[in-house]
Amino acid sequence: MSSQTSGVLAKFLVVLFVLVGVFFQLAAAMPVEMEKRDVYVPPILYPHAGTVWYKGQRHNVTWDVSDPPVNITNKLGRVMLRKGDLTSPLILADGFDILLGRIEVTVPWVVEGSDYSLVLFGDSGNFSPQFSILQ
Ligand SMILES: *[C@@H]1O[C@H](CO)[C@@H](O)[C@H](O)[C@H]1NC(C)=O
C-alpha cells in the first residue's frame, strides 16, 4: 500500500518535472519567435552611463547597426528624451534612416539631472543608459 502510494507520487513528480521543463523551453523559445518578425531594436552606444551633456551642445547619438534583419518593418527612427522612468514629449530627432547608426541632436534646455536617457524608436523603443544633462 505504502509502496504503491510512493509509486504514484514518483509518477506525479516525473510528470511535474516534465511540465516544468516544457514551460522553460517555451519561455526560452519566445524571444526567438520575436526576432523572426524583423522587429529591429538596435542598442544605443552613445550616450552611455557617465556621459555628461550641456544645454545647447550638439552630439551624435550612435547605435549599433551591425546586425540588421533583411526586412525592417519601420526604417524611420525617432529619438526621444526620458527622465527617470518617464518618456518626455520631447523629440530630439525624427524621420531619419534607422540604418544610419548615428544622428546629430542638440541638447535641449531642461532642468539639470543625472537620470536622463534616450529612447530610440524604430519598430519598438530601446533605452540608452542614464546620463547627465547640465546647464
Ligand atoms: C557627427 O558625425 C558626423 C559624421 O561623422 C560629423 O560630421 C559631425 O561633425 C558629428 N557631429 C558632432 C557634433 O560631433
Ligand SMILES: *[C@@H]1O[C@H](CO)[C@@H](O)[C@H](O)[C@H]1NC(C)=O
Ligand atoms: C523580404 O521582403 C521581400 C519583399 O517583400 C521578400 O520577397 C523576401 O522574401 C523577404 N525576406 C525575408 C527574409 O523575410
